[in-house]
Amino acid sequence: MSMSMSLGQSLRQEQKLEMQLTQEQRLMLTQHTFSLRLALIGALRDEQYEPKARCPSCNHALTPIEIINGFNQDPRDFTTSCPKCQHRFAPSIISFGNGSSIELPFFCSAQALDQLRGKHLMTPAELSRHHPAVYRSAIVHHGTITKAFNALSVEYPFAEISDWRNKARPFLGRLSDRVIAECVEVSVKTITKMRDELGIQRYQWCKALAKLKAPKRREG
Template structure:
């Protein structure tokens, strides 16, 4: 009969074997979940290489972008061909698909024509691909504009109700970035609710099952 101590040690060994890639995939999935909860519309990165039909995971798609303001393609890790990735939102009866842009392309577009003066809705009408890509890469439009030295004053409404389910599941810093507030604000609020903070060990246990 296997004792409890052996079972615990086996579980700990399994947790230690969780790869960095698995951890990053889990973190990205959670980031997508938070972003969708805050901004609505459940967009997820997808892509299929037209040459070999390989479908990379979202984290692989993001790694395959070029640091180029004009090239929106990612690279296929299977055959090396480049192709366009998308963000897709599936509803009950229809789906919406927009191009997925890399961080460099997003910042280049936002930095033109005084776009920091426009509301999120105005930016969505002008280029939904950029806005949805910006939210996934930077958490908020405010964070994206800050990267290029611009101040963006449009705030996210009712953000506490939207992100409370993620307290302790993601780091206070990541949640703060998704709603445009500091890590300290999230930490203080979480502690007031007596919710245990995020830890890599707990994350590994969730991944390991």
């Protein structure tokens, strides 16, 4: 241990470096992590999700992070705000699965929770079928329906994800163990153990950032 850093030391070092990131680097990482997390949430349910919002006023296509940042977190306000021209409009989320796709309203976290209220006796399949927009908005913001109900202090009695090991495996090391654990609804320890057993290195944001920047460098 004398020459090499302990995990705690290297984590602290990473946090220190993270504070020195430029705003652009920070945004790049946030967007990258958000899309990967969204891909994981979808993969766990054999679906794919894509938030979509093109400003009707200036035609700017909002990134998912811009859509989320533009929400008012008000259960009665369904709009997000265009970062370019501040116009407010309602965003959507496209859900791909089973060879088809459907465009649904994309609700903010507060709306998703508000509309989930009282529906905790519906199975995930029932929620997905009868309240497709609420279901998908809730998992995008909260990771799982169980977590969303937890935020309402309600216990959700149904298991949500089957065969998670195979579905989560491609995401090991590309997202932090904590994020994966949250989406799968198991302990962080379980994910760390699985990742270690497969010989996959833990996620490090600096490596992720280096990979994100690599294609640009080659162009120049």
